[in-house]
Amino acid sequence: MLRYLTAGESHGRALLAILEGMPAGLGVKVSRINQEMRRRQEGYGRGKRMQIEKDKVEILSGLKNNLTLGSPIGILIKNRDFSIERLPKVIRPRPGHADLAGLLKYGFCDIRPVLERASARETAARVAIGAICKIFLEGFRIRIASRVLAIGGSSNKVQIRKVIDQAREKKDTVGGIFQVRAKGVIPGLGSYVQPDRRLDSCFIQAIASIPGIKAVEVGLGFGYADKLGSQVHDAIYYSRSKGFYRKTNNAGGIEGGVSNGEDIVLSACMKPISTLLAPLDSVDIKTKKKARASIERSDICVVEAAGVIAEALVAIELARAFLDKFGSDALGDIKVSYGNYLKRLR
Numbered sequence: 001m002l003r004y005l006t007a008g009e010s011h012g013r014a015l016l017a018i019l020e021g022m023p024a025g026l027g028v029k030v031s032r033i034n035q036e037m038r039r040r041q042e043g044y045g046r047g048k049r050m051q052i053e054k055d056k057v058e059i060l061s062g063l064k065n066n067l068t069l070g071s072p073i074g075i076l077i078k079n080r081d082f083s084i085e086r087l088p089k090v091i092r093p094r095p096g097h098a099d100l101a102g103l104l105k106y107g108f109c110d111i112r113p114v115l116e117r118a119s120a121r122e123t124a125a126r127v128a129i130g131a132i133c134k135i136f137l138e139g140f141r142i143r144i145a146s147r148v149l150a151i152g153g154s155s156n157k158v159q160i161r162k163v164i165d166q167a168r169e170k171k172d173t174v175g176g177i178f179q180v181r182a183k184g185v186i187p188g189l190g191s192y193v194q195p196d197r198r199l200d201s202c203f204i205q206a207i208a209s210i211p212g213i214k215a216v217e218v219g220l221g222f223g224y225a226d227k228l229g230s231q232v233h234d235a236i237y238y239s240r241s242k243g244f245y246r247k248t249n250n251a252g253g254i255e256g257g258v259s260n261g262e263d264i265v266l267s268a269c270m271k272p273i274s275t276l277l278a279p280l281d282s283v284d285i286k287t288k289k290k291a292r293a294s295i296e297r298s299d300i301c302v303v304e305a306a307g308v309i310a311e312a313l314v315a316i317e318l319a320r321a322f323l324d325k326f327g328s329d330a331l332g333d334i335k336v337s338y339g340n341y342l343k344r345l346r
């Protein structure tokens, strides 16, 4: 079973990740992981923190001579800014962030510990894990990409930059929609036999776990709501060269919680960043008097980066479903099992 844990505070010494369940014998280049780390830091609208951090991974365990050993892969990402011990207390919770809910839950009298872990800095660890899963999937010709569909209601690239610039000028923030697509996914990943094995529910859960994501759609998603069945279901065809195929893909490549051989298509909505340079009303947690919410160094718009993070999470979920189907110890055994399955499909 592929599983992982992450640890680390936003301004702590480092982020940590442990990935367990990657089979032995997979070639992993650290430079390939770092390429994904870089992509997560990019995008128009990022704040100053991303200019400070230059995320690079160190693999602490589970690899020898660039080959996986089948043992847990330990990953370290050092923070350049690890000022956590010196940072001031935060006492005015930001609406939209984890500040107040986390404070009440854990009984702190300072919001700092909440925001340090609730911060999306944690997603750097998951992008590293996802990069290893991408490398694994690429060996079976599965590729995952993302793109921004809209920001602040606009889908035009030039206009999007303007929308972000205007938000910055107004000391505001902006959200949007991105899409993730996985190509080359064979039919038969995931299952309808138990709810937690349904591939669509795994993707939805994974993408919704990205801080700030408030809705996830599979294929046509909300677009199904005002259509008739005859207008939306993807009719089935067969040819000797292609096998079973569809002319449309409203299902987003999943039926009954199982991949059907078409591209996996998922889209998600990211809300505007919560930290505002012109802060909203809040309450001082000590005096209980009205106050403006606190301000932290912050991004203006991160929809593009959220897409990159979602790619990583989709890779993790796909790799898990793939390993569930074809075995998970040795890459050679998995290739044999995969080859036999393809023969049966033909």
Ligand SMILES: Cc1cc2nc3c(=O)[nH]c(=O)nc-3n(C[C@H](O)[C@H](O)[C@H](O)COP(=O)(O)O)c2cc1C
Pocket: 047, 096, 097, 098, 118, 119, 120, 123, 210, 211, 212, 213, 271, 273, 274, 275, 297, 298, 299, 300, 302, 305, 306, 309
């Ligand atoms: C890549 C990325 C960067 C983010 N950067 C910030 C930020 O700089 N400031 C901020 O207030 N929120 C930022 N967020 C969003 C918050 O982490 C998120 O809104 C917060 O943890 C509360 O979680 P929720 O929005 O899911 O309720 C970022 C999210 C992502 C995915």
